[in-house]
Structures are given as C-alpha cells and as structure tokens.
Amino acid sequence: MQQLHTPHVVVVMGVAGTGKTTIGPLLAARLGVPYAEGDDFHPPANIAKMTAGTPLTDDDRWPWLDAIGGWAHGRAGLGGVVSSSALKRSYRDRLRAAAPGVVFVHLTGSRELIEDRMSHRQGHFMPTALLDSQFAALQPLEPDEAGVAVDVAGSPEEIAERAVNALTDLPEPAQ
Template sequence: MSPQRVIVVMGVAGTGKTTVGRLLAEALGVPYAEGDAFHPAANVAKMSAGIPLDDADRGPWLDAIGEWIRNRGGLRGGVIAASALKRAYRDRLRAAAPGGVFVHLTGDRPLIEKRMAERRGHFMPTTLLDSQFATLEPLQEDEPGVAVDVSGTSEDVAGRALSALRALTPHEN
C-alpha cells in the first residue's frame, strides 16, 4: 500500500475507526487524524444531547476533513477516521483527494452496541446507533475501498484491512 495514498477509515460509531486508523497509520508510517476533532462545537453538543446530525450539520465537518485530506495527498499520505456514512459524503471527500481509498469497518449491531456501551469519554451515545445504521450507505463496487469485518481484536481488524488494501492495489506493495 502506497504511503502517499490517503486512507479514510469509515463506518458507524463504535466500529473502532480511531483504534484501527491509528494502527494503520503506524503500520504505514503516515500521519493519523481523528475525524471527530474536525466537528464544530455545535455538532458535538448536538450529538452529546442524542440528536443526530443532518446533512447541513455535516457540511462544515466534511469540508474540514477534505482540507486535511487535500493537504496530505501527493507525497505525504495519511489515515483519517471519519464516519463517511453516505455516498455523497465520500464523493465529497474523494473530490478533495481523488487517489484516496476507504476502509469500511463493518459489523453486526449487537457487537457494535456492546463496544459503544463499553467505551468511556466519547460524546456519541448508544442511542444514536440506530440513526447511524439508517444513514449508512455501504461502499459501492465503483468506490475505491474495502470492507473489513470488526470481529476480533483491533490488531486483527487492522491486519485484515492492510491485507485487503494490498490486494486492492497489488502494484503498490
């Protein structure tokens, strides 16, 4: 996998985007960014109150992530965790860095809900998980990326993601 490529680790809340994203960045020797850090304070307050974001709320967040991606493209590369639940959101991020690729972390609702309930210090309540799944539009065949099941340890998931990414772009190994 080329270190120049920007990888967006996507999926619903609780799939392990942050942990897997950090592990991928470390394995590839590229910078990591946490997509949640790009949310305006109003978005965090809304989600903390159990209110799902709408497309208008996500616009400035997507633009900020797109700027980070644009600045990481070319020779630098990077990994960023961002839900990117809708195709339109991913299209917007791809426009910022056309060579980017997505790692869609997938799993069944009971497992993800359990993981969300166990994590501490995160603003996203488990009550928003249904809205996340309702919004989710899985990667389509024409989108550059891979889907990776989140069962097992974070290291297992990151390893499967790296293998899938390498298989996606074998000429870059």
C-alpha cells in the first residue's frame, strides 16, 4: 500500500456515528500526515451537555470550531487530518476562514446504518438519541465547497481507500 502525501488539511465531517474517529486516523496514515481528534477540542461544558442528551447550540460550537480552525491553520501547507461534524455551511465557513486551504471529506450513510453503528459503540459520550438533531442540522457540502462525499458502507479500510481516491482528484490548495 503506497503512502500518499498531501499539503491539504482535511476535515473528516459528518453526523455522529459515521466513523470520523475511525476513518480519520486511517486517512491520515495513508496521507502521511498527523491526525487530530475533533472531540478533544470540545470544552468540558460541551461534553457534559452532549452526555446529558442536550444538543449543542451554535454558541456552544463557536469556540470548538475556532480551536479546530487554529489547529488546521497551524498545519497549512504541511497537511493534516482532523475530525469535526462540521454539519452546517456556517461551521465549515468558519473553519475555512481560519484555514483557507482546508478540504472536507463528508462521510455519508443511511440513518439506519449509522444508528446501528452508534448503538454498538462503547464509551462515547454522544447518545443515539441525538442522531435526529444531527441529521436535522446537516447541510451537505455545496458545489462551491472544496471536498468530497464518501459513503460509509463497507469496512473502515474500504472507506479510507475511497476517501484517498476521491481526494486525489482535488486541486492543490492555494497558499
């Protein structure tokens, strides 16, 4: 398996349960860049809200997105992979404002598949009960946004391979 290198900073996005935390490190390894877990950027208050089954508000998300954007900015020209739900266009715009060359890998799948995967997770703070709010907030990538959609059916290795192949077709980021 050939390792690729990219100067892109890639945000692996999607609703909870799509496999961002699983696919992100696999993708980073294939691209030869570091991985950062987006959940690690949440302040404790956000984790507490989600653990209690309360969806985050935009005001809750701004500091989290700014922290992810700061990490992505620091990786500009070097490449990196970070996970973030990035559900709304405004969230992705905020990430792009911090790191203009960022591209998105939107992990997509049926609600049934994602709910099934979430129900088998252990030790994660996000309850399945919040999945509906995630889908309600989701605004898929628009044609003017740098990124690709990748279906999450199949093994993690297959999904990561599809993501690498899709990213190969993207133009190099502007510096």
